Amino acid sequence: MMSIDARRSNRDRLVHEARRLFTDKGYADVSVDEVAAAAGLTKGAVYYQFKDKTDLFRAACAALLAEIGAALDRGVMGEVEHSVDEIVAGGDQWLDICEAPEVRRLLLVDGPSVLGVEGWNALLEPLGVGLIAHALDHLVEAGLLDADAVPALSHVLLGAFVQGALRIAASPDPQATGREVRHAIRLLTEGLTQRRVS
Secondary structure, three states: OOOHHHHHHHHHHHHHHHHHHHHHHOHHHOOHHHHHHHHOOOHHHHHHHOOOHHHHHHHHHHHHHHHHHHHHHHHHHOOOOOOHHHHHHHHHHHHHHOOOHHHHHHHHHHHHHHHHHHHHHHHHHHHHHHHHHHHHHHHHHOOOOOHHHHHHHHHHHHHHHHHHHHHHHHOOOHHHHHHHHHHHHHHHHHHHHOOOOO
16 A cells, blocks of 8 residues: 555656646646656556546646745735735735746646636635735734725735736736736725725
């Protein structure tokens, strides 16, 4: 019987190789056999760990999102004053991260089509909403925002950040589009504490 550590190691190897191959070639052009061979395992080992190729892709995206979450947490939550600037800085860092080829391909190009909008959102929302709600809670603590607004506002801001990243990824001029998106996000977030709206 295979130990839990060996199974985890095989799973980690498969996810690592899947991420690399999906980034280089795109989901449609990668086979389960290819991922297995790259990981030094059999096709049966893939199906022991994952239901199908889509499940493997979902795991690859989840691993990438975990790394992104840790980077955002390290880069923003402890470094920026607890104000609207924290949300702007987090949005800027998210957009910077989305320029990486792996993030662009897995999360912004293939993710929505492979996982469907519902499946894709199910991966993004826990991380994104959690980080944004945490930043908004700082505004609540400072008396700048009503606590009742945090749940809905977290989802609205996540939508702005994700749609902004998708717009940049699809643009023929990503740098110009990136400037436009960043400006729009600043306008949106700076309005959070202008006046309290009930």
